[in-house]
Amino acid sequence: MKPPPFGYHAPRSLGEALAALAAARDGKVLAGGQSLIPLLNMRLAAPAEIIDINRVAGLDTLEAGPAGVRVGALVRHARAERSAEAARVQPLLRLALRHVAHPAVRSRGTVVGSLAHADPAAELPAVLALLGGTVEAASVRGRRTIGAADFFAGPLESALAPDELAVAATFPALPPRTGAAFAEIARRHGDYALAGVAALVTVDEAGRPAAARAGYLGVAATPLVLDLDVSGGRAAAAADAAGRLDPETDIHASAEYRRHLAGVLTERVLHAAAGAARERGT
Structure with a gap:
């Protein structure tokens, strides 16, 4: 299988990349390529221009500090997963990255690219949405920061304008007395999840x-975030959450089965996150 013809650009600076993207009649950005290349080869996408940003300096920074973890557009999944400092500041990032595809894919795929792809079955969009993170977008018109609640517009659809490049994403730090957990169910390890849940639980001083x-x-069509009432126990909270979901039936699973999986996983991650919060303390 071969991709359709396209124009190819390999800029070496952010300015060159943004200019190429602005001038492109129908441009797509290539970073890790783990989603774009299969779409091209299967002819499900046929952009007129490909802007390869892999040679652009300054997009491979990974910074972890008190406010959170900032991930540049060329940071690979594997690098973010291995970062001890990133895991200390926001452990949910590593917990989720361990479920992303396979090691070979994680060695090339990028964190920001996964967010820009906006697949509602992918792990990182759900994590960014749960944490209330942000995506930094740049174009020849300037820069802007987009909150996760506004970034995911629909299945495989983000709030990025055609001439905008997602240059970084920020995952806020874990708050005090809070633990994180992640779980998903897939037909095979590395496949897209039939359902998955990330959770944050904050415990009191006791x-x-x-x-x-x-x-x-x-x-759902986009990452879905729910506030859960844990006063009646995690089983009741999980049942309530499952009842608020409205998944669709497809060739992989029925809506009812997805709802059931989500309830089971919710109870599981609430238990794990509460335990992590107790271990972490203040």
């Missing part, structure tokens, strides 16, 4: 769950 939020993948 170690009892006081607040919880969950981010869902594979059950």
Whole structure:
């Protein structure tokens, strides 16, 4: 299988990349290529121009600090997964990255590229949405920061304008007395999840769950975030969450089965996140 013809650009600076993207009649950005190349080869996408940003300096920074983890557009999944400092500041990032495809894909695929692809069955969009993270977009017109709640517009659709490049994403740091957990169910390890759940649980000074939020993948057109009432226990919270979901049936699973999986996984991650919060303390 071969891709359709396209014009190819290999800029070496951000300015050159943005100029090429602005001038392109129908341009697509190539970073890791783990989603774009298969789409091209299967002729499900036929852009007129490809802007390869792999030679652009300054887009491969990975910074972890008190505010969170900032990931540049050329940071590969594997690098973010291995970063001990990133895992310390926001452990949910590593927990989710371990479920992304296979090691070969993670060695090339990029964190920001996964976000820009905006697949509702992918792990990282759900994590960014749950954390209330942001994506930094740049174009020849300037820069802007897009919150996760506004970034994911629909299946495989983001808020990026045609001439905008996602240059970085920020995953906020884990708050005090809060633990994180992630779980998903796939037909085979590395496949897209039938359903997946990321959770944050905050405990009180006595170690009892006081607040919880969950981010869902594979059950809606965009990443879905729910605030959960844990006062009645995690089983009740999971049942309530499952009842609020409205997944679709497809060739892989029925809506009812996805709803069931989401409920089971919610209870599982609430338990794990509460335990992580107690271990972490303040």
